[in-house]
Amino acid sequence: MKPFAAALVLAGLVLAACTPPDPGSGINDPHEAENRKVHAFNRKLDATLFGPVAERAGKAPGALVTTVDNFATNIDTPRVVVNDLLQLNLADAATNTLRFVMNSTLGLGGLFDPASEMGLYLRETDFGATLYHWGMPEGAYRELPFFGPSTDRDAAGLVVDFFLNPLSWTLPKKYRWLPPAALVERWAAARLRYGDAVTDLLQNSEDSYAQLRLLYLQNRRFKLRGDLGAEDYEDPYEE
Amino acid sequence: MRAFSRRHFLIATALSAVLSSLRSGAAAAALTEDGARRLIDKVVADINAIINSGEDREAMFRDFEKLFKRYADLNVIARKVMGPAWRRATPAQRQAFKEAFARYMARKYGKRFREFIGAEIKVTGVRRIKSFYEVRSVAKLRGQAPFEVRWLVSDKSGKTKFFNMFVEGVNMLTAEAQEVQAMLRKRKGNIDRLIRDLPKAA
Numbered sequence: 443m444k445p446f447a448a449a450l451v452l453a454g455l456v457l458a459a460c461t462p463p464d465p466g467s468g469i470n471d472p473h474e475a476e477n478r479k480v481h482a483f484n485r486k487l488d489a490t491l492f493g494p495v496a497e498r499a500g501k502a503p504g505a506l507v508t509t510v511d512n513f514a515t516n517i518d519t520p521r522v523v524v525n526d527l528l529q530l531n532l533a534d535a536a537t538n539t540l541r542f543v544m545n546s547t548l549g550l551g552g553l554f555d556p557a558s559e560m561g562l563y564l565r566e567t568d569f570g571a572t573l574y575h576w577g578m579p580e581g582a583y584r585e586l587p588f589f590g591p592s593t594d595r596d597a598a599g600l601v602v603d604f605f606l607n608p609l610s611w612t613l614p615k616k617y618r619w620l621p622p623a624a625l626v627e628r629w630a631a632a633r634l635r636y637g638d639a640v641t642d643l644l645q646n647s648e649d650s651y652a653q654l655r656l657l658y659l660q661n662r663r664f665k666l667r668g669d670l671g672a673e674d675y676e677d678p679y680e681e
Numbered sequence: 682m683r684a685f686s687r688r689h690f691l692i693a694t695a696l697s698a699v700l701s702s703l704r705s706g707a708a709a710a711a712l713t714e715d716g717a718r719r720l721i722d723k724v725v726a727d728i729n730a731i732i733n734s735g736e737d738r739e740a741m742f743r744d745f746e747k748l749f750k751r752y753a754d755l756n757v758i759a760r761k762v763m764g765p766a767w768r769r770a771t772p773a774q775r776q777a778f779k780e781a782f783a784r785y786m787a788r789k790y791g792k793r794f795r796e797f798i799g800a801e802i803k804v805t806g807v808r809r810i811k812s813f814y815e816v817r818s819v820a821k822l823r824g825q826a827p828f829e830v831r832w833l834v835s836d837k838s839g840k841t842k843f844f845n846m847f848v849e850g851v852n853m854l855t856a857e858a859q860e861v862q863a864m865l866r867k868r869k870g871n872i873d874r875l876i877r878d879l880p881k882a883a
Contacts, residue, residue, distance in 0.1 A: 563826035572695040639793060645883065656859055657851050670831070674852050675870020677811050678757045678844060679837040 467673045470661065480585045481651045485644050487588065492633055493641045498585040506633075509553050514544045514627035515564060516552025517620050521607035525567045529575045534565040569606060570599025574666045583655055589629060591658035717814035717834040719732045719805045720841050724752045724832070725818055741795065746787035754835065755779045762858045766865055766872060767854040774872050781879040782861070789883035792795050799823055801828065812837065813844075 471477065519542040526535035541564060542558040548556045558564075573595050574580075581594025589600065607621035633640065647653045664670060730870045731744045749755075759779045770778065797820065806817045813835040821827045833845040846853045861875070864882065868874040 534747075558826075566826075638796065642792070648860055648867060648882070652863065653856065653860055656856055660851045660855070661849050664847075670847060670850060674845075674847065674855075675810050675815075675833075677813065678761050678854075679812065679835060 459630065467671050469583065469655065469662075471655065472578070473562070473582055474583065477583065477585040477655075478651050480587050481654070483587055484585065484590060485650065488641060489645050492637065493632065493645075495637075507631075510627065511631045513552045513625040514543070514557045514631070516542065516549065517609060517624040518628055519545075519564065520609055521603060521621065521625070522564065522567055524606050524608065525569055525572045525603075526565070528569075528572045529567065531567070534567065537562065537565055558600075568596075568599055569602040570596035571666055572593075573599050583659065585655075591654050593659075593662075596662070638667070682881050699883065705815045706745050714807050714814060714837070714843050716836070717816055718804060720752060720834055720843065721804050721816040721818060721832050724748065724843065725804060727752075728794060729802060732800065738791075738795070742784075742787050742791045745791040745794070746783050749786055751784050752843060754838045754840075754844040755783060756811075756838060757844050758782070758854065762861045763865070763872075764858055764862050764872065766862075769874055774876065777876045778872070778879075784880040786857075786883045788880070792883070797822060816843075 450600075500502045519538055523535050523542070526532075526538060541562055544557045544562070545552050545555055570593075578595050584592045584594060584596060584597050586592050586600075590599065604622050604625060607625075610618055610621045613620065643653060643657070644650050686739075715744075727744075727748050731741055731748070734741070736744070756779070758784055759775065762782060763770065763778060767775070799820045800820055802818050802820045804816060804818045807817050810833075813833055816832045816834055818830045818832070819827045820830055828849050829847075830849075831847040832843045834841060834843045836842075861879070864878065865872070865875045869880070
């Protein structure tokens with residue numbers, strides 16, 4: 443395991459020296475027909491499962507929900523730190539490590555989130571972002587069952603993220619299911635947190651597939667690039 | 682020594698005249714930057730007042746509609762959002778579409794802003810882009826990481842107004858253009874039906 447990890451880090455250092463590609467502005471969706479089928483499934487899943495649950499959870503984000511989410515987020519944090527390091531983002535790596543230490547101790551093993559209360563929020567990232575920093579192109583748009591909108595690059599990143607948490611190798615064997623479970627919990631929690639907005643989009647949009655695709659790509663590219671794209675600054679008065 | 686200090690004085694006077702003229706030039710430019718910032722300061726203050734007013738849904742939507750009409754450049758937004766059909770729309774249809782779109786936006790975004798009760802939105806910076814300004818603001822929700830809202834502000838309509846906004850990178854003009862044009866396509870390009878159905882779509 444160790445030589446493999448070292449090789450991975452080394453590859454990261456070398457590749458990180460390359461400039462990330464432009465995240466792009468267009469929509470590359472050659473699998474639209476299949477994607478739309480998955481979308482229909484996700485919509486049904488939303489209407490029957492997520493929507494009603496989100497509505498209830500949204501009305502009263504109870505102590506239990508918050509505690510479970512805090513715990514999962516804390517378990518998941520080392521995976522985020524690994525990605526920070528692979529992106530050579532030492533500032534975020536330090537912030538997230540500090541969060542992990544604080545919440546694991548003062549926060550009683552992550553059940554509470556004293557770090558956020560002090561304004562020290564999690565600086566989110568993932569292996570899809572790492573691949574972007576290493577120069578991998580975005581690829582085609584994909585809608586994944588359950589996980590929703592993605593791209594070739596982000597879908598590959600998602601798979602790797604399930605194996606990237608160092609706790610998966612260091613925790614006692616009987617707890618090693620926790621890191622991947624935490625990752626799933628965090629997707630579900632995010633889905634519940636934005637429940638109303640997502641349900642609104644999925645059920646009320648005229649073409650919810652196209653709208654979700656656009657919103658996902660714009661938001662994702664904005665986060666990767668840390669800025670808007672040139673196309674966002676078109677001057678509508680000059681036409 | 683005396684002559685020297687007088688020359689010094691003259692040079693200093695000339696310099697300060699140049700400097701002050703430079704500064705007034707900068708002040709004129711800064712005024713527009715300030716103007717853009719002031720507009721969004723007002724928008725944000727109004728949004729904060731509406732979401733924390735405690736009034737009911739419908740009253741909130743009416744207030745958001747007024748806010749949108751007052752501070753957004755509806756002419757340019759409506760044209761971009763309707764897309765190619767704008768060219769064949771009659772003046773009456775254009776006017777009706779602007780009304781319908783304002784109501785639709787107030788309801789759609791009003792619903793989201795309702796979730797911001799207790800939130801605080803603050804302007805954080807301004808920068809010039811081509812002929813317009815980008816104003817950045819940050820929305821802080823309790824217990825959540827803050828997120829960014831950017832506004833594009835121009836006075837090319839004759840008044841200082843915003844013509845686009847971005848919530849975490851999502852381009853409002855592009856997203857609504859896609860949505861409205863999908864509605865129009867489903868109505869076989871019938872602009873009157875679009876105008877009728879749009880306020881009910883949010």
